[in-house]
Amino acid sequence: MSTTLHQPSEPSGPSGPSGPSGPSEPLGREHAHLAASRAALRAMRADAEALDIKDVAANWVNAEVLKAQIGDRIAALADLADTPLFFGRLDFLHPPGAEHAEGAEGVQFYIGRRHVHDGDGDPMVIDWRAPVSQPFYRASRREPMDVALRRRFGYTGGELTAYEDEHLTDPAEEETTSRLLQSEIERPRVGPMRDIVATIQPEQDEIVRAGIGGTVCVQGAPGTGKTAVGLHRVAYLLYAHRERLARTGTLVVGPNRSFLHYIEQVLPALGELQVKQATVDDLVAHVPVRGTDTAQAARIKGDARMAQVLRRAVRSGITMPSEPVVVVRGSRRWRVPAYEVEELVCELMERDMRYGAAAEALPQRIAHAVLVRMEAAGEAPDDRVQDAVARSRPVKDAAKAAWPPVDPAKLVLRLLSDGEFLASCADGVLTEEEQKEILWDRPARGVKSAPWSAADAVLIDEANDLVRRTPSLGHVVLDEAQDLSPMQYRAVGRRCTTGSATILGDLAQGTTPWATGSWTEALAHLGKPEARVEELTRGFRVPREVIAYASRLLPSIAPGLAPATSVRESAGDMQVRGVAAEALTAAVIEACHESLEREGSIGLITADARVPVVAEALAAAGLPYLSPGEETSAGARLTLVPASLAKGLEYDYVVLDEPAAVVDGEPDARTGLRRLYVALTRAVSGLIVVHAAPLPLELEPPVR
Numbered sequence: 001m002s003t004t005l006h007q008p009s010e011p012s013g014p015s016g017p018s019g020p021s022g023p024s025e026p027l028g029r030e031h032a033h034l035a036a037s038r039a040a041l042r043a044m045r046a047d048a049e050a051l052d053i054k055d056v057a058a059n060w061v062n063a064e065v066l067k068a069q070i071g072d073r074i075a076a077l078a079d080l081a082d083t084p085l086f087f088g089r090l091d092f093l094h095p096p097g098a099e100h101a102e103g104a105e106g107v108q109f110y111i112g113r114r115h116v117h118d119g120d121g122d123p124m125v126i127d128w129r130a131p132v133s134q135p136f137y138r139a140s141r142r143e144p145m146d147v148a149l150r151r152r153f154g155y156t157g158g159e160l161t162a163y164e165d166e167h168l169t170d171p172a173e174e175e176t177t178s179r180l181l182q183s184e185i186e187r188p189r190v191g192p193m194r195d196i197v198a199t200i201q202p203e204q205d206e207i208v209r210a211g212i213g214g215t216v217c218v219q220g221a222p223g224t225g226k227t228a229v230g231l232h233r234v235a236y237l238l239y240a241h242r243e244r245l246a247r248t249g250t251l252v253v254g255p256n257r258s259f260l261h262y263i264e265q266v267l268p269a270l271g272e273l274q275v276k277q278a279t280v281d282d283l284v285a286h287v288p289v290r291g292t293d294t295a296q297a298a299r300i301k302g303d304a305r306m307a308q309v310l311r312r313a314v315r316s317g318i319t320m321p322s323e324p325v326v327v328v329r330g331s332r333r334w335r336v337p338a339y340e341v342e343e344l345v346c347e348l349m350e351r352d353m354r355y356g357a358a359a360e361a362l363p364q365r366i367a368h369a370v371l372v373r374m375e376a377a378g379e380a381p382d383d384r385v386q387d388a389v390a391r392s393r394p395v396k397d398a399a400k401a402a403w404p405p406v407d408p409a410k411l412v413l414r415l416l417s418d419g420e421f422l423a424s425c426a427d428g429v430l431t432e433e434e435q436k437e438i439l440w441d442r443p444a445r446g447v448k449s450a451p452w453s454a455a456d457a458v459l460i461d462e463a464n465d466l467v468r469r470t471p472s473l474g475h476v477v478l479d480e481a482q483d484l485s486p487m488q489y490r491a492v493g494r495r496c497t498t499g500s501a502t503i504l505g506d507l508a509q510g511t512t513p514w515a516t517g518s519w520t521e522a523l524a525h526l527g528k529p530e531a532r533v534e535e536l537t538r539g540f541r542v543p544r545e546v547i548a549y550a551s552r553l554l555p556s557i558a559p560g561l562a563p564a565t566s567v568r569e570s571a572g573d574m575q576v577r578g579v580a581a582e583a584l585t586a587a588v589i590e591a592c593h594e595s596l597e598r599e600g601s602i603g604l605i606t607a608d609a610r611v612p613v614v615a616e617a618l619a620a621a622g623l624p625y626l627s628p629g630e631e632t633s634a635g636a637r638l639t640l641v642p643a644s645l646a647k648g649l650e651y652d653y654v655v656l657d658e659p660a661a662v663v664d665g666e667p668d669a670r671t672g673l674r675r676l677y678v679a680l681t682r683a684v685s686g687l688i689v690v691h692a693a694p695l696p697l698e699l700e701p702p703v704r
């Protein structure tokens, strides 16, 4: 890449159409285009506001729908002062699609967050997701994609203040790193997660623009942009398949509320307001969750074998009839013998259909058998007669006795309360010890009062789906996917059976006892075994020294994975401070004070068990702090982060309190070290590790 950064002599001075550069200077011309684009956007908005729907809407319902759509469009056309209308420009050698046309002149496009056109309908700014914009992200000197010039724009406080050019077809130009890209990557992180639309990298763009038909799974080290890529992929898919996805819906699944809160503004900033966000627990919230499981019980309940246990449980009530069905119509009695009803039941059992659908089909099948008899006797019954027979008491009762209705929550309650029932459903699938482990100590009395755990809710969701098909969405993004149990993968997978998914995760950051060991396995549970797996290794968050320190853990926590590289220029401030036990909290407070002297956000990460002590110390020191996911601002920059909630988040400076306590907070050493790896990889600029207990051996430098 070859770039020169052009800035006015006083970068902080005022600029605009008549700013520091005159209108004939390149920057001046760009200012003029920005001003004209803004005016065009205002005109587009005025047009939308002036739309009169009185004569076009046939009725008031249509009118309301149309009004809402126009309202959305007006909102989407707002010119946000601090969001640059365009961030790039492409000068093509030929008009797109006419590369080889003789005499075709070059053409210029401005690339921005949304499409803007002038009064004649000619584009002023092209949406970053349009095919024409793709070379902005992908073109290189090796493959210029017909781009003569790629220009990136730099903004300061919403003002266009700089630009940077690459002449991709000029052999004389040298390859250097983009300063604007670098400064975007290096900028301090205050506030919620932001979009990366101006600086998406080629390897990320490949994933963002992958077709809607296929599922993509991304393995990526901390800070390689997995979350960013997943969110931009949704925005891209919504652009490319708007109508289809408006009908079927899109969903982003994240690990917890704080994380969802942290990312919730990215899609709206890209103009996408309709994407649902949820945790896996939200998806399966069929019952109130009040109980917890032992790690062992949770692991068994999350095992895919439970699907088989549940399938048996759902069907356990099916009973072969011993009596005939007798229907009386008028003066006649019609009799379907028990063996024939049994045949109907067996036929339904063999069909691959939901339990509930079969329950609805059985009365119709019995009624059909009655109708066959009527016809044989010379009657000519029609469909209405069949319906009436299906709804008649004897048929309904017989169907219900043979194929009883199943309430999924009650069924799971019985499985976890009744040892004999569990044994009959789990025979040959779960060992006796496993069965004992998942049984409740005391049978639960009712669905409302049962001590449901998060894993139980997933079981209910599975049972629910066995009874009635879960509707599928058009596209699901699953972030931090490594942490899901097989049963949770199945729960997410059934929400995209007819759609596609983007699965994002890092095997080294798996911190649940059931975290997946391989993506092949996870994808099989999701029902997407054909998904393609991509790997991202260039890290945009964690500085070199910090990632090198954290990567010492990799051989123990995920032996097959390569450490991330860091694209950040500064090596980062990395300090490890050993102190006496009684001085620990004071040293942590001191490290927070020091970090607060720097620019940007500060995350104080501590073992969950130490949160109360640390919180008290912060209060005593007069240091106000936020909770994870709460928005940091210039006035409130310190967040106290329990290690269990650190995943997916990032802070300019991280103070990590007592690593040994973070490790000890987990049920086993490998999970503990993985939790520590997550905590160590949240820093953007600097990390101070403060410890009194010995550090885990894996973190000690090798003795020479």
Ligand SMILES: Nc1ncnc2c1ncn2[C@@H]1O[C@H](COP(=O)(O)OP(=O)(O)OP(=O)(O)O)[C@@H](O)[C@H]1O
Binding pocket: 184, 185, 194, 195, 196, 199, 200, 201, 204, 220, 221, 222, 223, 224, 225, 226, 227, 228, 229, 506, 509, 540, 541, 647, 648, 649, 650, 681
């Ligand atoms: N192309 C890019 N340009 C600028 N910033 C980027 C780019 N890609 C990622 N980033 C930034 O790097 C940081 C890390 O990205 P992100 O949180 O998506 O990584 P991740 O792989 O999901 O990390 P983790 O595994 O820790 O959850 C974010 O601040 C993101 O905005």
